[in-house]
Amino acid sequence: xxxxxxxxxxxxxxxxxHHFNPTTELKKHYDVVIIGAxxxxxxxxxxxxxxxxxxxxxxLEKNYLGSGNTARNTAVIRSNYLTExxxxxxxxxxxxxxxxxxxxxxxxxxxxxxQLTLAHSDAAIRSFRxxxxxxxxxxxxSELIDRQQIAEMVPNxxxxxxSRFPIMGGLWHADGATARHDAVAWGYAKGACxxxxxxxxLTEVQDIEVTSGRVTAVKTNRGxxxxxxxxxxxxxxxxxxxxxxxxPLPIHSYxxxxxxxxxxxxxxxxHVSSPHLHVYTHQTSRxxxxxxxxxxxxxxxxxxxxxxxxxxxxxxxLELFPFLAQARMLRQWAGTTDMTPDYSPIMGLSPxxxxxxxxxxxxxxxKATPICGKTMAKLVATKKVPDIIKPFELERFxxxxxxxxxxxxxxxx
Amino acid sequence: MKxxxxxxxxxxxxxxxxxxxxxxxxxxxxxxTSREWAEHVFFHDNNAGVVIEWWCxxxxxxxxLAERNTISDQILRTFPADEIFNQRIDFxxxxxxxxxxxxxxx
Numbered sequence: 001x002x003x004x005x006x007x008x009x010x011x012x013x014x015x016x017x018h019h020f021n022p023t024t025e026l027k028k029h030y031d032v033v034i035i036g037a038x039x040x041x042x043x044x045x046x047x048x049x050x051x052x053x054x055x056x057x058x059x060l061e062k063n064y065l066g067s068g069n070t071a072r073n074t075a076v077i078r079s080n081y082l083t084e085x086x087x088x089x090x091x092x093x094x095x096x097x098x099x100x101x102x103x104x105x106x107x108x109x110x111x112x113x114x115q116l117t118l119a120h121s122d123a124a125i126r127s128f129r130x131x132x133x134x135x136x137x138x139x140x141x142s143e144l145i146d147r148q149q150i151a152e153m154v155p156n157x158x159x160x161x162x163s164r165f166p167i168m169g170g171l172w173h174a175d176g177a178t179a180r181h182d183a184v185a186w187g188y189a190k191g192a193c194x195x196x197x198x199x200x201x202l203t204e205v206q207d208i209e210v211t212s213g214r215v216t217a218v219k220t221n222r223g224x225x226x227x228x229x230x231x232x233x234x235x236x237x238x239x240x241x242x243x244x245x246x247x248p249l250p251i252h253s254y255x256x257x258x259x260x261x262x263x264x265x266x267x268x269x270x271h272v273s274s275p276h277l278h279v280y281t282h283q284t285s286r287x288x289x290x291x292x293x294x295x296x297x298x299x300x301x302x303x304x305x306x307x308x309x310x311x312x313x314x315x316x317x318l319e320l321f322p323f324l325a326q327a328r329m330l331r332q333w334a335g336t337t338d339m340t341p342d343y344s345p346i347m348g349l350s351p352x353x354x355x356x357x358x359x360x361x362x363x364x365x366x367k368a369t370p371i372c373g374k375t376m377a378k379l380v381a382t383k384k385v386p387d388i389i390k391p392f393e394l395e396r397f398x399x400x401x402x403x404x405x406x407x408x409x410x411x412x413x
Numbered sequence: 414m415k416x417x418x419x420x421x422x423x424x425x426x427x428x429x430x431x432x433x434x435x436x437x438x439x440x441x442x443x444x445x446t447s448r449e450w451a452e453h454v455f456f457h458d459n460n461a462g463v464v465i466e467w468w469c470x471x472x473x474x475x476x477x478l479a480e481r482n483t484i485s486d487q488i489l490r491t492f493p494a495d496e497i498f499n500q501r502i503d504f505x506x507x508x509x510x511x512x513x514x515x516x517x518x519x
Binding site: 237239240248249250251252253297298299300301302304306308341397398400 | 415428431432434447448451452455456457458459460461483484485486
């Protein structure tokens with residue numbers, strides 16, 4: 001190993017496998033331009049190339065592959081939502097997750113360890129009962145469990161009745177899972193590049209040319225590209241990019257902060273979340289505790305970390321797991337969440353004919369990655385909106401037909 | 414601790430304040446179409462840059478406006494709402510349609 005490092009470290013001739021295409025000049029024209037090389041953008045490119053034979057595709061990324069919210073989320077996969085539209089959509093996504101490593105032959109380390117949401121009030125129990133009924137009806141494994149079942153499932157959880165908000169019950173979701181988030185973008189990008197898609201990193205879209213209701217070209221810091229159509233998949237910058245195409249969106253962008261401890265022995269199996277305490281945590285396969293919470297109190301396009309948020313996250317996490325008081329924090333970071341008024345995404349057609357939206361991913365984008373790749377690619381290839389994403393159209397806000405998932409978030413925002 | 418200057422209470426910790434959304438002029442309530450109302454209620458500029466927005470000092474329930482940069486998180490200016498709202502707004506209801514429209518409501 002040290003010898004190899006010496007031998008190849010100073011040479012450009014490394015015999016290892018290149019996962020992605022080396023940077024080339026931009027072509028003058030692409031059939032499809034995808035803005036954003038995160039899990040969603042590369043997933044759409046992968047599905048276009050593999051299942052629809054469309055390979056004259058450029059994925060443009062202003063930073064590096066998977067450097068945005070794909071790298072910043074807390075990697076929670078679940079489908080225990082409340083509305084029929086939401087549950088159907090995320091249920092299909094969870095199914096795709098389960099076979100994703102095989103799909104693109106890249107290990108995403110999918111682990112189905114389940115998700116437990118805690119109730120600290122009668123109102124929460126009522127809403128969990130409702131969600132469990134809806135979920136079971138739609139074929140998703142969700143059930144209401146009592147204090148004793150919780151204590152057996154998570155022995156380290158503080159079940160004291162003397163705490164500020166004692167735990168009264170929980171919503172157990174056996175399909176809940178986690179995966180290695182970077183690998184999702186890498187796997188999709190590798191599969192797409194092998195089939196002829198071009199990945200262009202450090203390529204920032206600066207303007208979008210729209211002529212009589214159609215996109216004709218995008219201007220980047222590396223030159224102008226003509227295009228057959230554009231898909232935007234830029235969670236955290238949805239409003240900014242859509243504005244270049246003249247499309248207003250119902251989004252406010254808030255930072256969401258998370259943090260991670262040093263690695264410890266495996267002692268926590270499921271993902272545990274408490275909407276009431278605005279906190280959720282799970283232990284990664286490396287042993288670190290990932291702790292996340294609600295969004296920041298006001299909008300910001302900045303991923304700085306704050307002491308306020310660290311204090312409130314820590315206080316809530318310690319209320320659930322007092323032993324974490326001994327844990328040392330390794331990192332604290334933020335992602336930008338594009339919050340929509342109904343806590344559901346905005347997918348599909350836009351007022352510009354050949355401009356497709358994959359936006360409004362708030363705090364629920366990671367778990368939807370595979371289904372977005374599949375359905376958005378189908379939309380681009382066939383020009384027909386797949387039924388499963390039809391309810392998430394931008395037009396729903398003008399029709400007052402929101403899909404309210406505000407109550408089904410892991411931590412209230 | 415991040416400070417915000419309230420026009421009424423002076424400099425206070427920002428945790429004492431509640432963010433109240435972007436400032437938008439309200440559409441004419443007698444003329445606005447359902448589409449215009451949807452845009453007013455749900456859609457936001459969400460600008461990366463300087464914005465004008467509502468804030469409330471929670472302890473005193475005092476609402477005011479602030480100019481803030483949403484990239485640097487710098488608060489440039491705070492000011493009382495009467496700088497903008499300096500005229501009486503008449504909320505007279507939409508006039509009743511003429512009597513010949515009566516049959517249609519059946």
